[in-house]
Each structure stands twice: as C-alpha cells, then as structure tokens.
Amino acid sequence: MKTSQKLIALGILVVALAGLRVYFLRQSISAAPARVEPGATMPHMDHSPRHGGLVLMRGDTHFEVVLNPDGRCQVYFTDATRADLPASFASEVDIGLATLDGERQNVPLQVDPDGKMWTGRLKMTNDRQAIVRVTYVGRGEQPYWIDVPRSAWPH
Numbered sequence: 001m002k003t004s005q006k007l008i009a010l011g012i013l014v015v016a017l018a019g020l021r022v023y024f025l026r027q028s029i030s031a032a033p034a035r036v037e038p039g040a041t042m043p044h045m046d047h048s049p050r051h052g053g054l055v056l057m058r059g060d061t062h063f064e065v066v067l068n069p070d071g072r073c074q075v076y077f078t079d080a081t082r083a084d085l086p087a088s089f090a091s092e093v094d095i096g097l098a099t100l101d102g103e104r105q106n107v108p109l110q111v112d113p114d115g116k117m118w119t120g121r122l123k124m125t126n127d128r129q130a131i132v133r134v135t136y137v138g139r140g141e142q143p144y145w146i147d148v149p150r151s152a153w154p155h
C-alpha cells in the first residue's frame, strides 16, 4: 500500500469522527480554483447525497455509497459537478465490511441492468464501529480503496 493511500485512509477515519460535512467543506475551500465552463456548475460545490447514501470523493470523481438495512448496497459515480457517470466508468467495484469481532465480508458488485450503478448485497451489521471498505478501478486510473466507519452513514 502506498503511503499516500494510508494517509488518506487515516485522514478519512479521523475526520469521519469529527464529521464528514466539515471535512468536505474544508476540502472545497482549500481546493485550487478549477477552470469553469460558462454555464457549468462549480466543481465540488455539491456534495449532497442523491440516493440516501454517503458521498465520497477522489480527485474530481465523486461516488455515493448506499448501504441499506437489508444489506443491499449501491455505488453511484458522478463527476466534479455531480453529473452522473455511467457505471462503466469503473470496474472491479466491491464493498468490504469488517466488524470489531473479526467478521469480514467482501462483496464484488455488479452493474445494474440499466448501467447506472453498481449493486450487490452484504450481510449487514448493526455494529456502528464496523469498517466499510469501498474499492474500485476508475477508467484509466490506478485501483483505489477507502475505509470509512459504518457510523458515517446516515442510517
């Protein structure tokens, strides 16, 4: 694992405890101004969930991770201005779940029939301290993963 990935994962864990909204606010303030097309929405001004999940970002890619109480999970990719990206933007999307008592799951997701999102099913835990690992390979990018506490999700 690269040191930068470790730092990002650690940073996310720490700020998740302090509140992800604060983190995203700081990120958008400290980000260098990007070139904006006339009429385009400002990049990174919108981090609100569209599907009841948690919005994460890597560079100019956003991905909303939805964890349903019944275990169904979805990942939706959007660009810097939160315009939808097709599911084919990514490959090898999977979600892992590790609880404190040592139970581990790893579920490879599949593209849904209309190609808008990745979907799969976990055995959901009520353990709010469990760690969720989201992994994907973006088009033309190196594989990426991030660990987020289960408690960062709204439900």
Ligand SMILES: [Zn+2]
Binding pocket: 043, 044, 045, 047, 057, 062
């Ligand atoms: Zn953003």
